[in-house]
Amino acid sequence: MPATSTQLSTFIPGQRWISDAEIELGLGTILQCDRRSVTLLFNHNGETRTYSTSTAPLTRVVFSEGDQVTHQDGWTMRVTATEAIDGLLIYLGSSNEGEPLELMETQLAHQVQFQGPRERLLTGQIDRNNEFMLRALSRQAQTRLAKDPLRGLRGPRVGLIPHQLYIAHEVGRRLAPRVLLADEVGLGKTIEAGLILHQQLVTGRARRALILVPGSLCHQWLVELLRRFGLPVTLVDADRAQATGAPFADATIALASINWLTQDEAAMQQALAEDWDLLIVDEAHHLRWSPHSASPEYERVRQLAEPTPGLLLLTATPEQSGEAGFFAQLQLLDPARYPSLEGFLAEEEGYRSCATAIARLEAQEPLKAEDLTALQERLSGDSLALLDLLDNPHTSDEQRDSARQQLTEQLLDRYGTGRVLFRNRRASVPGFPERKVFPVALDCPAVYKEVLNEYDEPHKQMMASALTGQDWPYAGLYPERLYAIQKREEGDWWNFDPRVDWLLEKLSELNNEKILLICAHADTALDLVDALRRRAGILAAVFHEDMPLIERDRAAAWFADDEDGAPLLICSEIGSEGRNFQFAHHLILFDLPAHPDLLEQRIGRLDRIGQTETVKIHLPYLTDTPQEPWLAWCGEEGLDQFSHPRPVGATLWQQYQEELHNLLEGILDADDFLPEVKATRQAAEIELEAGRHRLLELASHRPEVSAELVEQLADDEMDKELRNYLEVALDVYRIQNEDLDANTWYLKPGQESDTAIFSDVHFDMEEGSSGTFLRDKALARDDLHFLTWEHPLTRNCLEAATSTVQGNVTVALLKNPALPAGTLLIEVFFCLETAQQAGLDINRYLPPQSLRLLLDGQGNNLSNKVKFKGLSRQLVRMKKGLAREVVKLRKEQLRELLDKAENLAEEELPSMLEIAQQDMRDLLDPEIARLTALQKNNPAVRNAEVEQLVEERKQLDLALNAASLRLDALRVIVAGGQE
């Protein structure tokens, strides 16, 4: 609201003034005054203030012709003239309908607030120069960051690993990404998901996310999200649900156990009642599905995934439950693209020919006749046109290159699983250490032989499966469980099982090295802990599914502790999922799991990113028991799983069910069977290489793209700007800052500090905390914050500096002898804004943009000649009293200059709008084109879906067209004179 002020030397009851020190009080009315003091009532909140007349920080409010004023009853009028009676003003004007009106200043609405820089300047509200600096730097940074193509990738405390960055960059920029992250075990799916989530949040594409993980991984996820990504995560569990009626309601990022949501209907309903932008589900192979039935977990995720725009499913073993399970995961992600299992299976058949053609396109080789036929059969519309272009001899090299690239991308997206599935394999990620297996054959005790024979009886096999959780003959892999319920004179199984004697020897041989032991059953794990304690006084940490979460985390932490930690952690199968134990180099497999993917999960605990040594796998087994042929099937003669992950393992396991049964029963001899397994595995691997895997590999990582990402992220140019920025911010918010070394700062809030900027920052408010600008140092030192433009502290400063009026007006002195004293300049910042519309997420398409203008006293535009930084260096502060005096004296000139600046800004507006519209189209148009193309292949893509996007684009076009520039901050600069 435009208003001006005059400093009158006398106060008269009824006059309207504002408090310079407490602008938020609004318009005050003078109640009484005498020679010494003046008292005002601020009707806005009913408070009164009494000041000394000589030092009262008050400014008289006087409206001028053209200003709009509001009566306390709510009506408004535009001022055409002003009269004064006994020192009180009467505003004359007219209503919108032209009816003449009068308004006494005593009747002015008290809510009037002076927020805009123009009004604040003209009413003498002047901020400190460094507050203005912070605001201006923040606006500039916001504009720059909004355009940064690597936004959201800079802040996380992660090593720059190319395949992860590729996926994160590819997926994180999408609107509502729906993908399956299926890198092989330990390649960093959690990190990829974190990077995608971080990008989505930082860019405003997502505001809230729900993360569902197996209960045993809740803590690990919580720690990773906090430590690496600094994200505001809330662990939502039964305790929280009990304490609050709506446990998910305030959570920006809610982390919950999928087991809990599956068992607790009320919790599920509470999760469903919230609006999530992104759903992340870890270990998605647990979502079992078959054409006839779906597991409760699958159903839960389906219900949550349907209304949620984004979905990330994480699994290292997407095919653990066969083709149908794999298809079910894809269908959760993109029901339109994957409407039926039959269609999907038929499509799989075509991968091979398609993959060969794509490989040729990638290698820039000419397509062969059979490639053309294969592609022509599948392609339509724009893809076919691209193919024709390639085939046309008149096409230029440049056109050919671009057509080749587009065609590859479209093929991967529309005709393969490329757009929804990312799967990197160890084979293509350098730096993994070797694995070495050390099988140790041990004689089977007679008592075990008796037990195994006993349970081989058909009527006892049900019992065997109840004891081991495995059907016969797989149950025979775990004789200690079959024995354990029997009361025999030999006593506890661990008294005579030779694996335990071997274990005791091994422990003493490895003397304090960290060792992870995995066995199939919780009871075996517990018995082993007992055995080691009783037989040798060894204390081991234990980890199994029946322990409360907190105890599991404690056990894992005790094992991880370098100094006083346990050298041995004994885990049941559950311990082999998702956990990070790569600091250990020895893995003891006390038994073998029945499924190849579980074996890979076990080895993957140590064989993951960060493992620095060869992984040693120790494997004691009992001869003449089912363990012997099972080891042979897993080992070199069969699947050869110990040396490398084997993606075809699950398929072969399915295919050879009958033979495996006979092998374990001793009906089939390993030597007769395993050569065939080996040959089939090798053939299947070649097939996969050429078919889906080839396609996947192409779509999951493009090294030339990731190399560039790594290079850009390692560039420290942005850091320098950041240091300058943070110095100003810490000064404004009164945070102490000490250099510990060239790249490490120690920050400590003081009594006067604005602590709001520490919200969501894990900061020691008492002792202070330190941070570094170096990624490597931050990776090595968990105690240091990683200071980046995306650190929550920086983000809070950016937000705080631009969301209040603080710093939107200042007056500064220019120390430049070349300019005559009294020369006036005005520097203004405008922001591009448009009205919010229900249902349109306009902020997503109109990121912050600001316009800076610098005018001299005559209104000449110097913006391009004199830059913000150079000018700022020559400025010093001007005392407030003097600054007000300057404003008062030069008021008319300032008004004119501001009008002029607004006119200039108007001229710039069209080109700014054009850029905003282009950015919006760049985001939406490919999405529309993709859906339209998919629709041609697949009638399940609904027309309404495409139409909705087209309509949204139209509405956004209109809304962006209506955007305008708002004056956000101004600095009056006066040359010469002394401070």
Ligand SMILES: Nc1ncnc2c1ncn2[C@@H]1O[C@H](COP(=O)(O)OP(=O)(O)OP(=O)(O)O)[C@@H](O)[C@H]1O
């Ligand atoms: N870019 C990175 N920087 C630092 N550490 C990383 C990075 N990527 C992965 N790691 C570490 O490597 C380990 C494996 O990563 P993560 O847990 O994300 O793998 P995963 O693929 O989810 O494993 P799993 O298949 O077992 O669930 C973790 O300890 C993780 O912290």
